[in-house]
Amino acid sequence: MEKETMAVETLKKFNQDHIIDWMNKLNEEEKNKLEEQVLNLNIEQVIDMYNNLSQTFEIGDKKIEKISVTDIDKLSKEDFDNLKNTGIEIIKNGKYAVVTMAGGQGTRLGHTGPKGTFKVNLKNGEKYLFQIIVESLQKANEKYGVIIPWYIMTSEENNDQTLAFLEEHSYFGYPQEKVKLFKQGKAPLISKEGKLLIGKDKLIKEASDGNGSIYKSLSVDGILDDMKNNNIEWVFVGGVDNILLKIVDPLLVGVTINEGNQIASKSVIKTNPRERAGVFCKIDGKPGIIEYSELPEEMIEEVDENGELVFGDVNILSHLYNIKALEQLANMKMPYHIAIKKSDYLDENGNLVVPEDKNVYKFESFIFDVFSSFDNISILRVKREEEFAPIKNKEGNDSPETAVKLYNARD
Ligand code: UTP
Numbered sequence: 098m099e100k101e102t103m104a105v106e107t108l109k110k111f112n113q114d115h116i117i118d119w120m121n122k123l124n125e126e127e128k129n130k131l132e133e134q135v136l137n138l139n140i141e142q143v144i145d146m147y148n149n150l151s152q153t154f155e156i157g158d159k160k161i162e163k164i165s166v167t168d169i170d171k172l173s174k175e176d177f178d179n180l181k182n183t184g185i186e187i188i189k190n191g192k193y194a195v196v197t198m199a200g201g202q203g204t205r206l207g208h209t210g211p212k213g214t215f216k217v218n219l220k221n222g223e224k225y226l227f228q229i230i231v232e233s234l235q236k237a238n239e240k241y242g243v244i245i246p247w248y249i250m251t252s253e254e255n256n257d258q259t260l261a262f263l264e265e266h267s268y269f270g271y272p273q274e275k276v277k278l279f280k281q282g283k284a285p286l287i288s289k290e291g292k293l294l295i296g297k298d299k300l301i302k303e304a305s306d307g308n309g310s311i312y313k314s315l316s317v318d319g320i321l322d323d324m325k326n327n328n329i330e331w332v333f334v335g336g337v338d339n340i341l342l343k344i345v346d347p348l349l350v351g352v353t354i355n356e357g358n359q360i361a362s363k364s365v366i367k368t369n370p371r372e373r374a375g376v377f378c379k380i381d382g383k384p385g386i387i388e389y390s391e392l393p394e395e396m397i398e399e400v401d402e403n404g405e406l407v408f409g410d411v412n413i414l415s416h417l418y419n420i421k422a423l424e425q426l427a428n429m430k431m432p433y434h435i436a437i438k439k440s441d442y443l444d445e446n447g448n449l450v451v452p453e454d455k456n457v458y459k460f461e462s463f464i465f466d467v468f469s470s471f472d473n474i475s476i477l478r479v480k481r482e483e484e485f486a487p488i489k490n491k492e493g494n495d496s497p498e499t500a501v502k503l504y505n506a507r508d
Contacts (some may be wrong), residue, residue: 104132113293115445116301118158122447128298134300138285140293143432146433146460147291156391162379163407166364166476167352183354188241192330195245195344196315197230198308198414198464199259199337200252200281205490206338211255213337214262215488217497220505224417226488227262229340231269236434237345245345247271248320249278252305255258256280279318282310284441286457288429294457297449301458302442309431309462316427321420329420334464336414340504341486353475356420359475360384360442362465364410370398375465377391377476385467387411410478412465413485422471429470431462482508 108116120128141249172180187193187298203212206227213227224232230247238244251259260278265271268276284306285293291361296302310335315321331350335342342364364377373389380387392408399407418426437455468474486503489495 100132100136101128106138107135107419107435111140112160112291113140116295118445119164119295122179123299126152131300138301138303138409140285140317143285143287144291147287147458148285150435150458156380156387156393159381160279160379161387161393161396161408162376162382163401163409164379164384164474164476166377166410166478167214167356168478169480170491171477174282177348180355181348184350185241187331187350187354188237188245188345188347189243192328193242193243193245193345193350194248194324194327194329194332196248196250196311196320196332196334197227197337198281198311199227199332200250200255200308201337202252202305203338204253206488207491211251211259211337212488213259215497217340217488217504218503219340219501223264225269226337226340228266228269229341230337230344231271233342233344236273239275239418241345243469244272244275246324247276247328248315248324249276250281250311250314251278252281253283253303254305276502277320277323279314279320280307286438286459288457292442296442299302304442304459305461307434307461312423312426312429312431312467315423317429321423321427324420324423327403332418332420332423334416334418336487338488339413339484339486340488340500341484341507342413342415343484349415349475349477352477353417356475358471358473358475359419360471361417362468362474362476363415363484364412364476364478365413365485366478367406367409367411368481370406370409372411373397376408377410377412377474379408380469384471384474385469386463386465408475411485415484416464418476425456426467426470429467430480432466433460433462435459436500436508438460459478 105117122342161340179451200211208215216223216225235246283303286302294302336342374387378387396408401407436459438457438459439455441451486500488497488500
């Protein structure tokens with residue numbers, strides 16, 4: 098079937114006739130581009146999600162229980178050393194890789210450009226977030242006599258800028274052949290009325306679909322194969338914006354191997370029960386993370402017999418996976434969380450409409466939602482002041498100012 102006919106039929110099938118009308122107003126080149134996009138979009142999935150908004154992820158009446166964690170402070174010196182040595186063997190043998198998730202939009206920080214290109218003024222000089230990561234990798238490489246492969250997840254919106262930035266800075270001295278960028282997934286935005294929107298570029302508006310798309314993207318973009326070809330067994334995945342993130346930690350690897358698990362994560366204790374952070378728990382008997390807003394009120398301040406918060410282990414986006422777990426997760430259907438956002442668009446006459454209120458649904462998957470497909474996870478509780486200094490907001494909590502203070506205090 099001809100490309101044009103196929104695109105038109107798809108749009109008709111999903112009641113998107115306004116896009117067909119729009120298409121007919123475009124010149125040949127623009128029309129071609131739009132048809133191409135329609136054929137590559139997974140419209141069916143988005144419409145399906147729109148039609149089933151109530152089926153997106155919800156805690157509902159799921160059973161929330163405490164999950165057990167390994168507290169770094171409670172390990173004996175002997176256990177600590179043995180576990181660490183187990184991890185060191187893995188790293189020394191070149192079986193460890195690092196993935197940095199840098200596909201987010203960093204809307205709260207409001208920095209123009211990818212978040213990794215944000216600069217902070219530290220005690221030991223001004224550094225970009227990407228540079229801080231490179232320096233941790235280089236330190237580990239020297240210590241263990243290896244060159245750890247570094248993969249960076251970008252998004253359609255920021256991939257080119259990220260690449261240009263890293264090239265401009267010569268990858269901050271990291272061997273370029275050991276750095277690979279890959280793009281995360283995206284999904285069309287959809288209006289409250291269930292309609293696709295046209296953006297300023299005269300194409301259907303799309304946006305990144307959350308950091309949960311990492312699993313599929315690792316596989317689709319050939320990164321998983323690259324890891325396997327390089328005999329990688331353990332993969333660390335972390336965010337781009339925690340300047341104290343320990344991206345190479347043999348202890349985490351050792352604990353996970355020792356506990357016989359395929360996945361692991363680190364936690365820090367809540368500063369107070371009302372800290373707005375996602376915490377580890379068991380959801381219907383399986384490992385999971387529950388967002389602050391979803392935690393039932395009576396559980397927020399609940400303490401155990403030792404006076405410790407039952408739901409006090411905060412997720413710091415510091416995850417570890419066995420390569421087999423990543424293979425298994427590549428084809429996993431992820432639940433979607435809905436966000437309602439404000440998005441401008443072109444109306445049927447090509448005029449830009451800037452809405453005053455939120456007008457579109459954005460579907461996002463979260464990286465931790467797959468934890469429930471495992472029976473167990475290793476959780477290593479570490480010291481907040483040593484490993485957690487996130488940069489989320491422009492000012493106030495979790496801002497450059499608070500993060501720099503924490504960083505300088507550790508050094
Ligand atoms: P956040 O959820 O904090 O989002 O991402 P963000 O984009 O940095 O900031 P806001 O919410 O827009 O202000 C946590 C980590 O996950 C990555 C981010 O780059 C960050 O490292 N992420 C987030 C992605 O890689 N892709 C996404 O679609 C979302």
